[in-house]
Amino acid sequence: MDKKSIRPVLNLISVKSDENFQNEVLRPILKLQHEILILTFKNWSIQQKIKLVNLNKDKFQETLDKSFSKNVVIRNLILGIIIGQFTKDEFLEYQKNTSEFNRRIFSMAKQRLFDSFDQIKKDGNS
DSSP: OOGGGGSOOOOOOOSSHHHHHIIIIIHHHHHHTHHHHHHHHHHHHHHTTOOGGGOOHHHHHHHHHHHHHHOHHHHHHHHHHHHTTOOHHHHHHHHHTHHHHHHHHHHHHHHHHHHTHHHHHHHOOO
């Protein structure tokens, strides 16, 4: 079984090649890895002594923004979760515009985590 066959199929249309890569590769991988993304962020939060259960939605958004902009560890963990699912050809395409694709990965990952606030808080750390 190859990596592409386990990804969810999203029927998204795009014109630009960067958007095409985002819609055909990044979004399906983020959807596939959604639970791992949540578990990774929760585990990292515990290590950082961030009490997610005590946060309201606004504070959670601030925590996400600060974490993604200032913390190399969580950024690298998230990149590893996503890039590890690339095929060789996808990785070669990713390398052509790494900074733009990383920006898109972080933006979509933050949004997924934010949209999962209730689940994260319910299952959260104490």
